[in-house]
Amino acid sequence: MPGNDVVISIKDMVKEFPTASGTPARVLDGVTLDVQRGETLVIMGGSGCGKSTMLNCLIGEYEISQGRILYQTKEMDKPGDIAQMSEVKLNQVRKRIGILFQSGALFNSMTVAENVALPLQEHSEVDDAVIDVVVTMKLQQVKMLPHRDKMPAQLSGGQKKRAGLARATALDPEILFYDEPSAGLDPVTSAAIDELMMDLSKKLNVTSVVVTHEMDSAFRIADRMVMLEKGRVLSIGPRSQFESIRDAAPESLKTVDERLINQFLNGSSEGPLTDAEGMSEFEKLIGVQ
Amino acid sequence: MSDSPAPRGEGRAGLHSAVELIGRTAARRWGDVHEQVSYIGALAILVKLTLIWCWRGLLGSQVRFRWNALLDQLVRVGVRAIPIVVLVEVFIGIILALQMAPTLASYGQLEKVADIIAIAIVRELGPLLTAIVLSGFAGASIAAEMGSMVESEEVKALRAHALNPYHFLVVPRFLATVIALVGLSVVADVVGVFGGLLTSVLVLDVSFWGYIDATQAALSLQDYLTGLFKAGVFGVLISMIACHEGLSVRGGAEGVGRATTSTVVKCIVALIGTDAVFTAMFYVWGI
Numbered sequence: 001m002p003g004n005d006v007v008i009s010i011k012d013m014v015k016e017f018p019t020a021s022g023t024p025a026r027v028l029d030g031v032t033l034d035v036q037r038g039e040t041l042v043i044m045g046g047s048g049c050g051k052s053t054m055l056n057c058l059i060g061e062y063e064i065s066q067g068r069i070l071y072q073t074k075e076m077d078k079p080g081d082i083a084q085m086s087e088v089k090l091n092q093v094r095k096r097i098g099i100l101f102q103s104g105a106l107f108n109s110m111t112v113a114e115n116v117a118l119p120l121q122e123h124s125e126v127d128d129a130v131i132d133v134v135v136t137m138k139l140q141q142v143k144m145l146p147h148r149d150k151m152p153a154q155l156s157g158g159q160k161k162r163a164g165l166a167r168a169t170a171l172d173p174e175i176l177f178y179d180e181p182s183a184g185l186d187p188v189t190s191a192a193i194d195e196l197m198m199d200l201s202k203k204l205n206v207t208s209v210v211v212t213h214e215m216d217s218a219f220r221i222a223d224r225m226v227m228l229e230k231g232r233v234l235s236i237g238p239r240s241q242f243e244s245i246r247d248a249a250p251e252s253l254k255t256v257d258e259r260l261i262n263q264f265l266n267g268s269s270e271g272p273l274t275d276a277e278g279m280s281e282f283e284k285l286i287g288v289q
Numbered sequence: 290m291s292d293s294p295a296p297r298g299e300g301r302a303g304l305h306s307a308v309e310l311i312g313r314t315a316a317r318r319w320g321d322v323h324e325q326v327s328y329i330g331a332l333a334i335l336v337k338l339t340l341i342w343c344w345r346g347l348l349g350s351q352v353r354f355r356w357n358a359l360l361d362q363l364v365r366v367g368v369r370a371i372p373i374v375v376l377v378e379v380f381i382g383i384i385l386a387l388q389m390a391p392t393l394a395s396y397g398q399l400e401k402v403a404d405i406i407a408i409a410i411v412r413e414l415g416p417l418l419t420a421i422v423l424s425g426f427a428g429a430s431i432a433a434e435m436g437s438m439v440e441s442e443e444v445k446a447l448r449a450h451a452l453n454p455y456h457f458l459v460v461p462r463f464l465a466t467v468i469a470l471v472g473l474s475v476v477a478d479v480v481g482v483f484g485g486l487l488t489s490v491l492v493l494d495v496s497f498w499g500y501i502d503a504t505q506a507a508l509s510l511q512d513y514l515t516g517l518f519k520a521g522v523f524g525v526l527i528s529m530i531a532c533h534e535g536l537s538v539r540g541g542a543e544g545v546g547r548a549t550t551s552t553v554v555k556c557i558v559a560l561i562g563t564d565a566v567f568t569a570m571f572y573v574w575g576i
Contacts, residue, residue, distance in 0.1 A: 059449050091451035099449045105442035119450045122353070167450075 004054060007175055008035040008058065008070060009079065013067035015231075024078030025079045027053045028229035030067070035175075040201055040208040042218045045228035046264065046273065051211045053177055054228070058209065059099055060090050071173055095123055098206075099177045102184075105162030106152040112163045113139065113148040119170045138166040141203075142196060158189035162196065176209045182192070182214040183269055194220045215265055217242065227261050235261055310361070335533050336525065339463050342455045348524020366427040366462070367469030371476060373426065378477040381414055382406060392491050398496055403503035406485035411508055412458030415477035416470075416516050417564055421525035423470055424556035427534050428531040431462050432552040435535025437547035459532045466531075473521035478513070488539040511576055519567055526559050 013031040016024035027050045037203045039167050056062045058069060062081050070079035073096040082090055104114050120126065126134075126187045139145045142162040152160060154182030161181065168176060181197065182190035194217050202207050205224045212218050218225065227234040234243075234257055245258055246265040253259045256272050292503035385406050393399050435458060438444050447454050489495040521547060534548040534555070 061445060061448065092451060094451040097449075099446070100447075101442045101446055103441055105446035107443055107446070108438075108441070118452070121453055122450075 005037045006034045007037045009070040011068045014065045016065045027231050028040050039223040040221050042210045042222035044226045050231040051228050097175045097284045098173035099167050102163050102179045104164035108152050111149050116167045116170050142166045157184050178210040182217045315363035328331045332529055335529055338455050339459050342460050362465030366465045370426050374449045374477055375480050377479040379484035381487045382481045386485045394527045402489055402520040403500045404507035407507045410476045410481035411516050412512050415481050416474045416520035419473045419477045420560050424527050428527045428552045428556045429549045432533035433534040433549045436538035436548045439538045466528035470524035471517055509519050523560055527556050530555050
């Protein structure tokens with residue numbers, strides 16, 4: 001169950017990208033939210049709403065333009081802002097987080113076992129025999145032990161994600177980020193990955209932040225959900241709140257935001273997200289003719 | 290500019306457009322210059338970061354130097370290139386001997402063919418042609434490999450695991466290319482001279498020992514070292530251009546293709562340009 005302490009606190013996060021025209025494109029426009037320790041937070045939103053950018057900012061891949069991202073890992077005395085951190089400090093935080101990339105992002109020149117062993121070899125002092133035991137354990141956890149000596153090119157999409165998950169959990173992280181864990185997978189494999197994620201978050205007691213637009217998966221795993229729209233937090237709340245919006249009839253919802261969330265969750269083509277011509281807000285924003 | 294035509298001002302409008310054209314062209318050229326300067330700047334930064342990580346890896350205590358990765362790259366860049374370098378340099382030795390022979394024979398100086406081949410190969414063609422072979426052989430493959438790693442989020446994954454891409458990817462490739470190019474240049478020198486020897490003895494009727502003696506007399510340690518020094522610099526150029534192109538890949542498979550092509554083109558231009566500068570410097574300093 002989610003505790004009361006905050007692991008990541010995002011305050012007024014703005015991310016702008018330079019454009020050829022000179023006026024920067026604002027992809028994240030003042031995002032503020034807290035991630036509680038032990039919870040699974042799902043970040044949802046349509047294509048181009050800024051959720052991938054948000055993930056990249058959270059893992060320190062992009063520098064944010066304004067605002068703060070405060071991390072409070074167990075070894076930190078007080079929350080630290082990763083936007084202000086030196087590379088060395090940022091790497092200390094990075095060692096406490098694990099990321100499952102969309103494609104798995106395994107190192108193609110290494111076997112599955114070597115992929116999982118790499119973070120351990122580089123960031124821990126233990127000898128090779130111990131590393132081998134840990135690798136076996138981590139691969140067992142994701143049911144990838146039979147494939148330990150295969151190269152990433154020999155794996156299927158689902159296997160790559162499982163191997164990626166084993167690598168992400170190698171250093172026993174406090175926080176796990178998932179970038180579209182179900183993308184490109186069949187429904188059964190996708191459900192298996194969801195099971196695995198829930199299993200891991202229970203066993204390892206990690207905080208999970210999941211970026212997805214697969215609604216089935218989102219409702220399976222989430223404790224709380226965030227809906228992003230045009231770089232802003234449209235709504236944040238427990239899963240039940242979103243379930244009731246999803247199941248309500250669109251006419252019965254009072255605000256435009258709720259109707260918009262309802263349309264997104266149900267995947268219907270009519271509603272406030274699309275105008276009379278069937279064009280989404282994003283398409284209007286980028287000026288699709 | 291007004292939209293309505295102004296008949297009396299036609300000459301002035303022509304002048305305007307001429308000035309505008311000059312301005313635009315100048316601006317475009319300035320943009321090109323700016324681009325070139327920033328490219329060289331970016332390369333310089335990459336060299337600096339690579340040297341810092343070499344230092345940290347080899348002499349610092351905090352990061353472990355990845356000897357295995359260096360060895361892998363040495364095999365890939367160096368060992369596998371040996372056959373093609375041998376082939377190219379033997380041919381160059383043969384070509385030089387045959388090209389020089391008629392002119393030298395007309396002066397009655399056919400035995401000087403050994404001197405010319407020795408100097409040309411050891412000071413110039415050994416390192417330069419090896420470098421050109423290696424920019425296609427290793428440079429292109431480094432750029433393509435690194436580009437694919439960027440595209441498949443592997444580089445991002447390295448950073449996310451608090452692992453530095455310069456330490457992991459660039460340093461082993463940089464050191465391997467420099468070491469391999471110096472080593473391959475030694476091979477190139479030997480087989481190039483051997484190619485010349487073969488032709489001179491078999492085709493031009495120069496005596497075997499006469500050729501060896503002439504080569505020994507013609508070459509000094511300085512000739513040999515200037516050649517190897519250039520080879521080292523060429524190694525830096527190839528690895529840095531390839532890594533830079535690879536790491537800046539954008540736009541999927543097409544981007545990787547572009548990076549590969551531009552690596553080879555930029556390498557060859559940079560190699561020959563740098564060679565000209567060094568040769569001029571050595572000439573002026575008399576070494």
